[in-house]
Amino acid sequence: MSRITVMSAGNGGQALAGDLALRGHDVTLYEHPLFESKITAIRERGNIIELENKIVGKGLLRKATTDAAEALAEAELVYFTAPSTAQKAFFELATSHFRDGQVLVLSPGNFGTFALHRAFLHAGKQVLVAETDNLPYACVAREPGRVDIKGVKKSVTLAALPNSEYARVEAAVKGAFCTTVVRGENVIHTSLTNTNSIAHCGPMLMNAGRIENGKGTFRFYTEGMPPSVCRVMETADRERVAVGAAFGLELPSTFETIKAQYGVEGRDLYEVIQANPAFGGIDAPSTLNHRFLAEDTPFSMVPAAALGRLAGVPTPVTDALVALLCVATGEDFLSSGQGLESMGLAGMGVEEIKRFVLG
Numbered sequence: 001m002s003r004i005t006v007m008s009a010g011n012g013g014q015a016l017a018g019d020l021a022l023r024g025h026d027v028t029l030y031e032h033p034l035f036e037s038k039i040t041a042i043r044e045r046g047n048i049i050e051l052e053n054k055i056v057g058k059g060l061l062r063k064a065t066t067d068a069a070e071a072l073a074e075a076e077l078v079y080f081t082a083p084s085t086a087q088k089a090f091f092e093l094a095t096s097h098f099r100d101g102q103v104l105v106l107s108p109g110n111f112g113t114f115a116l117h118r119a120f121l122h123a124g125k126q127v128l129v130a131e132t133d134n135l136p137y138a139c140v141a142r143e144p145g146r147v148d149i150k151g152v153k154k155s156v157t158l159a160a161l162p163n164s165e166y167a168r169v170e171a172a173v174k175g176a177f178c179t180t181v182v183r184g185e186n187v188i189h190t191s192l193t194n195t196n197s198i199a200h201c202g203p204m205l206m207n208a209g210r211i212e213n214g215k216g217t218f219r220f221y222t223e224g225m226p227p228s229v230c231r232v233m234e235t236a237d238r239e240r241v242a243v244g245a246a247f248g249l250e251l252p253s254t255f256e257t258i259k260a261q262y263g264v265e266g267r268d269l270y271e272v273i274q275a276n277p278a279f280g281g282i283d284a285p286s287t288l289n290h291r292f293l294a295e296d297t298p299f300s301m302v303p304a305a306a307l308g309r310l311a312g313v314p315t316p317v318t319d320a321l322v323a324l325l326c327v328a329t330g331e332d333f334l335s336s337g338q339g340l341e342s343m344g345l346a347g348m349g350v351e352e353i354k355r356f357v358l359g
Contacts, residue, residue, distance in 0.1 A: 003077070006030065006079045009035065022055070042145045047063065085291065087115070105132065111191045114345070133194045163187070202236055207220075211286065235317045239304075241253060304318065
């Protein structure tokens with residue numbers, strides 16, 4: 001049994017906390033004080049998170065809290081599952097309460113390990129930061145304390161910063177995760193392996209009229225991704241894979257990733273999306289002001305394109321999607337997103353970055 005803290009009581013955080021508790025771990029669920037109502041509701045259920053569909057059971061948490069000091073005091077392993085947009089708010093409160101020797105896993109990382117690695121060094125704390133490429137679940141919290149697990153990925157990719165410390169992270173998560181963990185080559189690998197930007201950014205833009213019209217819901221991953229949308233996704237995906245190749249990484253395509261994670265078959269991206277039952281029941285957002293864009297554009301597409309420019313890899317479709325989404329949403333994702341400066345990579349060349357992430 002491990003003492004684990006899950007940071008964020010969103011969909012994925014509740015799913016992970018409930019699942020880990022079902023597996024016999026000592027689990028604390030921590031939420032930012034701004035969202036205390038979620039914690040209050042879970043406490044009223046007796047600190048129980050009920051899982052249904054692909055995972056069935058009631059996980060009893062040790063505690064649910066909005067107090068960072070309380071949440072982190074005894075944790076051996078910490079998972080952060082909030083969207084990347086929330087990293088700053090969470091860690092402004094929490095960083096000082098981490099202890100030397102703790103392992104922090106961002107799920108997903110979205111290049112966030114770089115900033116947190118720097119933050120802990122500046123705070124004089126020896127906290128090992130790692131990340132997975134994605135959340136292991138496709139899930140929806142029906143209400144606080146009740147989560148519909150629509151699917152569980154067959155595996156996720158894990159890496160540490162630096163990756164020379166991977167064995168320590170692997171030991172910490174052994175038996176304390178819900179699916180198979182595959183070793184990533186480094187945190188650039190895991191961040192670029194996250195295919196959410198491909199699955200979300202292009203389709204959100206190309207369905208913007210339908211989303212903002214508001215006259216009826218539609219299934220985002222199936223109805224919202226006809227062959228024409230999937231062709232745009234596939235082109236942006238090839239750019240992502242090419243950026244990885246410039247850093248010595250062999251990345252799977254989104255098509256290959258969906259096949260491997262969900263065990264579905266098809267001849268192209270359109271067919272495997274349509275064949276995936278975990279995607280079938282998920283409604284599209286009702287607004288462009290949604291984490292599909294607020295997270296995946298600035299924290300996935302923007303840094304991927306920045307690394308591409310550094311390595312001399314053209315990313316015209318990715319650049320076009322970012323530019324159009326900035327206009328459509330009125331947000332300056334290029335300024336707010338993860339750039340080379342915020343990641344601490346400004347002034348480095350490709351080979352220097354490769355050495356840095358390996359350690």
